[in-house]
Amino acid sequence: xxxxxxxxxxxxxxxxxxxxxxxxxxxxxxxxxxxxxxxxxxxxxxxxxxxxxxxxxxxxxxxxxxxxxxxxxxxxxxxxxxxxxxxxxxxxxxxxxxxxxxxxxxxxxxxxxxxxxxxxxxxxxxxxxxxxxxxxxxxxxxxxxxxxxxxxxxxxxxxxxxxxxxxxxxxxxxxxxxxxxxxxxxxxxxxxxxxxxxxxxxxxxxxxxxxxxxxxxxxxxxxxxxxxxxxxxxxxxxxxxxxxxxxxxxxxxxxxxxxxxxxxxxxxxxxxxxxxxxxxxxxxxxxxxxxxxxxxxxxxxxxxxxxxxxxxxxxxxxxxxxxxxxxxxxxxxxxxxxxxxxxxxxxxxxxxxxxxxxxxxxxxxxxxxxxxxxxxxxxxxxxxxxxxxxxxxxxxxxxxxxxxxxxxxxxxxxxxxxxxxxxxxxxxxxxxxxxxxxxxxxxxxxxxxxxxxxxxxxxxxxxxxxxxxxxxxxxxxxxxxxxxxxxxxxxxxxxxxxxxxxxxxxxxxxxxxxxxxxxxxxxxxxxxxxxxxxxxxxxxxxxxxxxxxxxxxxxxxxxxxxxxxxxxxxxxxxxxxxxxxxxxxxxxxxxxxxxxxxxxxxxxxxxxxxxxxxxxxxxxxxxxxxxxxxxxxxxxxxxxxxxxxxxxxxxxxxxxxxxxxxxxxxxxxxxxxxxxxxxxxxxxxxxxxxxxxxxxxxxxxxxxxxxxxxxxxxxxxxxxxxxxxxxxxxxxxxxxxxxxxxxxxxxxxxxxxxxxxxxxxxxxxxxxxxxxxxxxxxxxxxxxxxxxxxxxxxxxxxxxxxxxxxxxxxxxxxxxxxxxxxxxxxxxxxxxxxxxxxxxxxxxxxxxxxxxxxxxxxxxxxxxxxxxxxxxxxxxxxxxxxxxxxxxxxxxxxxxxxxxxxxxxxxxxxxxxxxxxxxxxxxxxxxxxxxxxxxxxxxxxxxxxxxxxxxxxxxxxxxxxxxxxxxxxxxxxxxxxxxxxxxxxxxxxxxxxxxxxx
Numbered sequence: 001x002x003x004x005x006x007x008x009x010x011x012x013x014x015x016x017x018x019x020x021x022x023x024x025x026x027x028x029x030x031x032x033x034x035x036x037x038x039x040x041x042x043x044x045x046x047x048x049x050x051x052x053x054x055x056x057x058x059x060x061x062x063x064x065x066x067x068x069x070x071x072x073x074x075x076x077x078x079x080x081x082x083x084x085x086x087x088x089x090x091x092x093x094x095x096x097x098x099x100x101x102x103x104x105x106x107x108x109x110x111x112x113x114x115x116x117x118x119x120x121x122x123x124x125x126x127x128x129x130x131x132x133x134x135x136x137x138x139x140x141x142x143x144x145x146x147x148x149x150x151x152x153x154x155x156x157x158x159x160x161x162x163x164x165x166x167x168x169x170x171x172x173x174x175x176x177x178x179x180x181x182x183x184x185x186x187x188x189x190x191x192x193x194x195x196x197x198x199x200x201x202x203x204x205x206x207x208x209x210x211x212x213x214x215x216x217x218x219x220x221x222x223x224x225x226x227x228x229x230x231x232x233x234x235x236x237x238x239x240x241x242x243x244x245x246x247x248x249x250x251x252x253x254x255x256x257x258x259x260x261x262x263x264x265x266x267x268x269x270x271x272x273x274x275x276x277x278x279x280x281x282x283x284x285x286x287x288x289x290x291x292x293x294x295x296x297x298x299x300x301x302x303x304x305x306x307x308x309x310x311x312x313x314x315x316x317x318x319x320x321x322x323x324x325x326x327x328x329x330x331x332x333x334x335x336x337x338x339x340x341x342x343x344x345x346x347x348x349x350x351x352x353x354x355x356x357x358x359x360x361x362x363x364x365x366x367x368x369x370x371x372x373x374x375x376x377x378x379x380x381x382x383x384x385x386x387x388x389x390x391x392x393x394x395x396x397x398x399x400x401x402x403x404x405x406x407x408x409x410x411x412x413x414x415x416x417x418x419x420x421x422x423x424x425x426x427x428x429x430x431x432x433x434x435x436x437x438x439x440x441x442x443x444x445x446x447x448x449x450x451x452x453x454x455x456x457x458x459x460x461x462x463x464x465x466x467x468x469x470x471x472x473x474x475x476x477x478x479x480x481x482x483x484x485x486x487x488x489x490x491x492x493x494x495x496x497x498x499x500x501x502x503x504x505x506x507x508x509x510x511x512x513x514x515x516x517x518x519x520x521x522x523x524x525x526x527x528x529x530x531x532x533x534x535x536x537x538x539x540x541x542x543x544x545x546x547x548x549x550x551x552x553x554x555x556x557x558x559x560x561x562x563x564x565x566x567x568x569x570x571x572x573x574x575x576x577x578x579x580x581x582x583x584x585x586x587x588x589x590x591x592x593x594x595x596x597x598x599x600x601x602x603x604x605x606x607x608x609x610x611x612x613x614x615x616x617x618x619x620x621x622x623x624x625x626x627x628x629x630x631x632x633x634x635x636x637x638x639x640x641x642x643x644x645x646x647x648x649x650x651x652x653x654x655x656x657x658x659x660x661x662x663x664x665x666x667x668x669x670x671x672x673x674x675x676x677x678x679x680x681x682x683x684x685x686x687x688x689x690x691x692x693x694x695x696x697x698x699x700x701x702x703x704x705x706x707x708x709x710x711x712x713x714x715x716x717x718x719x720x721x722x723x724x725x726x727x728x729x730x731x732x733x734x735x736x737x738x739x740x741x742x743x744x745x746x747x748x749x750x751x752x753x754x755x756x757x758x759x760x761x762x763x764x765x766x767x768x769x770x771x772x773x774x775x776x777x778x779x780x781x782x783x784x785x786x787x788x789x790x791x792x793x794x795x796x797x798x799x800x801x802x803x804x805x806x807x808x809x810x811x812x813x814x815x816x817x818x819x820x821x822x823x824x825x826x827x828x829x830x831x832x833x834x835x836x837x838x839x840x841x842x843x844x845x846x847x848x849x850x851x852x853x854x855x856x857x858x859x860x861x862x863x864x865x866x867x868x869x870x871x872x873x874x875x876x877x878x879x880x881x882x883x884x885x886x887x888x889x890x891x892x893x894x895x896x897x898x899x900x901x902x903x904x905x906x907x908x909x910x911x912x913x914x915x916x917x918x919x920x921x922x923x924x925x926x927x928x929x930x931x932x933x934x935x936x937x938x939x940x941x942x943x944x945x946x947x948x949x950x951x952x953x954x955x956x957x958x959x960x961x962x963x964x965x966x967x968x969x970x971x972x973x974x975x976x977x978x979x980x981x982x983x984x985x986x987x988x989x990x991x992x993x994x995x996x997x998x
Contacts, residue, residue: 019068019071022068022072023071023072023075026057026061026072026075026076026079027075027078027079029057030057030076030079030080031079031082057076061073061076140167141167143166144163144166144167145163147166148162148163148166200237200241201237201241201244204233204237204241204245205244205245205248207229208226208229208230208233208245208248208249208252209248209249209252211225211226211229212226212249212252212253212256213252213256216253216256217256223283226249226253226283226284227283227286227287230242230245230246230249230283230284230287231286231287231290233245233287234287234288234290234291234294235290235294237291238291238295239291239292239294239295242287242288242291243288243291246284246287246288249284250284253283253284316335316336317335317336318335318337319337320337320415320416320417321334321335321337321338321340321341321342321415321416321417321418322334322335322337322338322413322414322415322416323335323338323349323354323413323414323416324411324412324413324414325353325354325374325411325412325414326410326411326412327410328353329353329354329355329374330351330352330353330354331349331350331351331352331353331354332350332411333350334346334349334350338416341393341395341416341418342357342385342387342388342393343387343388343389344388348388354374354414355374357385357386358383358384358385358386359384359385359386359392374399374412374414381396381397381398382394382395382396382397382419383395383397385416393418393420394418394419394420395416395417395418395419396416396417396419397414397415397416397417398414398415398417399412399413399414399415400412400413401413440458440460441460441461443460443462444462445462445546445547445548446459446460446462446463446465446466446467446546446547446548446549447459447460447462447463447544447545447546448463448474448479448544448545448547449533449542449543449544449545450479450498450542450543450544450545451541451542452502452540452541452542453478454478454479454480454496454498454499454502454543455476455477455478455479456474456475456476456477456478456479457475457476457542458475459471459474459475463547466524466547466549479496479498479545480496480498480499485497485510485526485528497510497528497530497545498530498543498545500530501530501531501532501543501545502532502540502543505532505540506532507529507530507531507532508529508530508531509528509529509530510526510527510528510529524549524551525549525550525551525553525554526547526548526549526550527547527548527550528545528546528547528548529545529546530543530544530545531543531544531545564576565577565580567626567640567641569619569622569623569641570622570623570626570641571626572626572630572639572640572641572647573638573639573640573641574640574641574642575640575642575643577640578638578640578642578648578650578700579700581638581650582598582650582700582703582704583699583700585650585652585693586693586698586699586700588652589652589653589693589694590694590698594653594654595654595692595693595694595695596650596651596652596653596654596692596693597649597650597651597654597657597660597663597690597691597692597693598648598649598650598651598690598691598692598693598703598704598707599648599649599651599660599663599664599667599688599689599690599707600646600647600648600688600689600690600691600704600707600708600710600711601629601646601647601648601649601667601686601687601688601711602645602646602647602686602687602688602711602715603621603625603645603684603685603686604684604685604686604687604715604719604720605719606618606621606644606645606684609621609677609682613677617677620675620677621675621677621682621684622641622645624675625647625671625684625686626639626641626647628667628670628671628673629647629649629667629670631670632663632666632667632670633649633651633663634651636652636653637649637650637651637652638650648704648707649667651663654692657692657724660690660692660724661722661724664688664690664722665722667686667688668685668686668688668720668722671684671685671686672684672685685719685720686720687711687714687715687719687720687721687723688710688711688714688721688722688723689706689707689708689709689710689711689712689713689714689722689723689724689725690707690710690722690723690724690725691703691704691706691707691710691724691725692724692725696725705733706725706729706730707725709725709729709730709732709733710723710724710725710726710729711723712729712733713729713732735783735784736792738783739782739784739788739789739792740792740796740798742780742781742782743782743789743792743793743796743798743802744796744798745780746776746777746780746782747798747801747802747805749779749780750805751776751777751779751780752774752775752776752777752802752805752806752809753775753776753777753806753809753979754772754773754774754775754806754809754810754813754827754979755772755773755774755775755977755978755979756770756771756772756773756813756827756977756978756979757770757771757773757969757970757973757974757977758770758969758973758974759771759828759947759967759968759969760967760968760969760973761966761967761968762948762960762961762964762965762966762967762968763961765957765968765973767822767825768824768825768826768967769825769826769827769828769860769967770813770825770826770827770828771827771828771829771862771969772806772809772810772813772827772828772829773786773977774786774789774790774802774806775977775979776789790832794832794833794834797834799832799834799835800834800835800838803831803835804844804848806829807829807845807848808848808852810827810829810859811848811849811851811852811854812852813827814827814852814854814858815852815854816980823858826857826858826859826860826888827858827859827860828859828860828861828862828890829859829860829861829862830861830862830863830864830892831861831862831863831867832867833866833867833870833871836863836867836868836871836874836875836878836879837870837871837874837875837878839874841878842878842881842882842885845882845885846885849885855886856882856885856886856887857886857887857888859887859888860887860888860889860890860910860911861882861887861888861889861890862890862891862892862913863875863879863889863890863891863892863909864891864892864893865891865893865894865896868891868907872906875907876906876907879907879908879909880908883908883910888910888911889907889908889909889910889911890909890910890911890912890913890947891904891907891909891911891912891913892913893913893915894912894913894914894915894935896915896917904938904942904944909944910944910945911944911945911946911947911966911967912935912939912944912945912946912947913946913947913948913949914932914935914946914947914948914949914965915949915950916949916950916970917950918931918932918935919932919948919949919950919951919956919960919970920950920952922956922959922960923955923956923959929959929963932948932960932963932965933963936963936964936965940964945966945967946965946966946967947965947966947967947968947969948960948965948967948968948969948970949969949970950969950970951968951969951970951971951972951973952970952971952972953972954972956970956972957972
């Protein structure tokens with residue numbers, strides 16, 4: 001049977017067996033029990049013992065898992081076949097027995113588990129009785145019918161007598177096992193060991209056995225005695241004990257009847273003997289039913305008591321306050337929470353009317369609320385109760401009426417909930433709502449609230465002001481009927497933002513759109529966001545939209561964007577917009593395979609205007625130039641200012657380069673017109689460099705660089721010119737960049753030093769000074785002349801660290817000369833315009849001289865006329881300070897520049913140096929000789945010493961000596977510039993002699 005009997009003591013070991021071992025155990029059990037049963041059958045000629053084996057086999061199979069039932073059933077059938085064919089002589093009967101027992105096992109195993117042994121056994125006696133009949137009788141009827149039909153057809157027996165006998169045997173055989181199964185199931189439910197081995201149970205068993213044996217042996221109507229005894233035990237004993245007694249009684253009665261009356265198989269079929277066993281069945285079953293019924297009643301009372309105790313405990317310990325009052329309103333019960341809530345003890349509260357604790361005390365009010373709340377069912381009625389200490393308490397009251405099951409009284413159960421906190425929260429919520437309303441009505445952003453259908457439910461004053469609409473007209477109407485939005489560049493309406501938010505149930509943002517009114521032709525720049533509103537249960541109930549007027553912000557952003565892309569002074573495009581337009585021009589002209597031109601314009605000598613007239617006047621010049629440039633080109637062309645006095649023009653869709661040349665001339669003519677500045681007309685010229693796409697470059701950076709190179713070439717050629725870019729300029733520019741790169745590297749690594757050429761006295765040819773020239777080490781791969789190097793150094797302002805390095809080298813050479821006892825030899829160094837204009841130049845010289853402990857009188861500083869006239873005031877100050885230190889000043893390249901005698905008057909120089917162009921032909925040219933004599937005469941008049949530069953032979957030296965020139969310098973005294981001046985001679989005598997005589 002499917003009883004879960006593996007949990008019971010008798011069958012616990014069966015459930016623990018493995019599937020294979022369970023088959024062996026079942027086979028052994030069936031073989032042994034069937035052999036015993038067949039032996040008893042042969043002895044008593046009664047078939048009943050074999051049914052005991054079948055019932056026990058059914059319980060064994062039912063205790064296993066359902067997945068094993070089929071394999072165990074087949075094992076049982078094979079075991080029965082083995083026993084019956086071995087011990088029974090009638091083969092057909094053996095076959096029928098095998099079939100019947102298999103069917104009986106299947107029926108009992110399935111039906112008993114499903115119908116009888118469920119928890120319904122303790123719910124209603126009718127369900128137990130129905131299950132008992134179906135479990136015990138239905139399999140027996142089926143098996144008896146099939147077996148009888150087969151035997152009658154084979155042996156021609158009477159059907160009724162044979163069927164009844166077979167039926168009775170099957171039922172009688174099932175009663176003991178069925179009783180034991182009930183006992184085990186009761187143990188399973190109660191989880192208590194069955195009282196089978198107690199003294200009372202043993203005595204009961206002995207008594208029942210004796211009564212049964214005596215009843216069937218000597219007494220008339222034996223079933224009455226047995227039934228009376230079993231009923232008596234069923235009344236006072238447990239169901240487990242009664243089940244055991246019924247099983248023992250059935251076995252004792254069966255044995256007594258068979259043995260005492262000597263009933264054979266042929267007699268068993270007799271009607272009167274079959275009735276005897278039927279009476280036994282009717283004797284055994286009613287006590288079992290009675291015991292089950294009594295057990296059900298006991299368990300029901302126990303459950304009711306448990307439920308009552310639990311309900312009373314729940315009522316008393318409920319987490320919310322409860323009170324029960326009768327029809328007159330008197331309190332008959334109250335739980336602990338109620339007493340604690342109102343502050344009373346149980347004795348103080350029970351017996352009072354519930355209305356005594358209500359505010360106010362007027363009788364009319366109490367009567368009204370009594371009828372309205374206390375004697376009718378209500379939900380959360382808000383009342384004010386009075387506590388014992390007199391304080392007031394807000395209470396939510398819920399009432400339910402019911403009739404008491406025992407006393408038949410109409411009572412009311414009241415549930416009281418402290419609503420003080422809730423009332424306070426409600427009050428605070430009202431205040432917050434008012435505050436929220438004030439906030440929404442005072443903020444500057446427009447707020448619009450809609451329901452879940454998109455109809456407007458709230459608008460704040462900012463919204464009505466922004467959209468120029470009446471709140472009364474908006475509320476209750478769809479949002480899209482009055483308010484329209486569009487993209488900033490498109491007047492077509494946007495999709496309704498409220499509808500979009502309601503559809504997706506997510507936040508909708510539009511960072512910039514236009515609100516427009518078709519009737520008023522009015523547009524406003526708007527930022528809007530729409531968010532869904534959800535209830536506590538996460539159900540969509542509406543939306544809230546916040547709009548912000550960003551018109552002023554947009555205007556400011558446009559102004560900032562204009563400033564970011566345009567020059568503040570002239571209004572022209574700046575570098576950022578120029579690069580952007582150049583990129584678009586490159587892309588566009590690449591598609592249509594056309595060319596465009598780029599002009600780089602730099603104003604000539606614009607710094608002079610700023611320095612002399614001031615930056616305000618310079619700004620006027622720049623704005624005038626910008627206006628003239630715009631007027632000379634088309635509107636589609638780009639005119640931009642890079643900064644300072646640099647302008648760039650982008651001329652698109654050119655047919656040929658001739659048009660560019662024509663535009664350059666036009667620009668030069670436009671700029672050449674005088675600009676009135678302080679009633680004086682100033683003429684502005686410009687250097688223009690031109691590059692062409694795609695010939696001179698396919699990207700903006702390359703085009704700008706090439707145009708800049710062309711403009712630089714224009715500067716070199718004398719300014720006020722227009723130069724088109726060529727590849728040679730690129731090579732020159734690259735060469736200049738190489739010089740600059742190596743110049744920086746050389747300054748960092750201190751790779752520059754001085755080379756020297758001697759300056760001798762004109763009369764005795766003794767060494768007077770050494771002119772230093774910049775040179776670099778062989779580790780620095782520079783491919784340029786010293787003049788080119790100095791020129792790049794001046795442009796990049798690297799002349800300052802380079803000059804400091806060379807001056808440091810000169811100081812070191814002077815210390816070496818002093819070691820050779822030539823302290824009278826001085827070193828001559830050239831200084832340029834940047835150094836002369838630097839206020840810190842003299843200070844740096846003084847610092848270095850102090851560091852090396854060298855006197856300034858050991859130096860001769862050579863300055864050209866061009867340097868002096870660039871910044872006369874600073875030059876004069878620098879020259880004076882150098883002379884104050886003790887240094888000599890030489891005016892270099894005299895005669896090749898302006899040759900103004902006024903400079904000799906203004907600037908306190910000590911020497912003048914005649915340029916080599918006048919010395920070269922002095923022996924053959926009377927004109928050059930006259931120029932040199934004139935210079936010498938002027939120098940004698942002004943008490944200045946003269947150095948003749950470029951002496952290359954003895955004739956030139958002799959002529960200059962005859963003219964009275966103070967000092968001579970040139971290749972005649974050394975063929976090459978040397979790095980170590982002390983190696984020019986080994987003695988003072990050798991140094992004084994010309995090279996030809998050495």
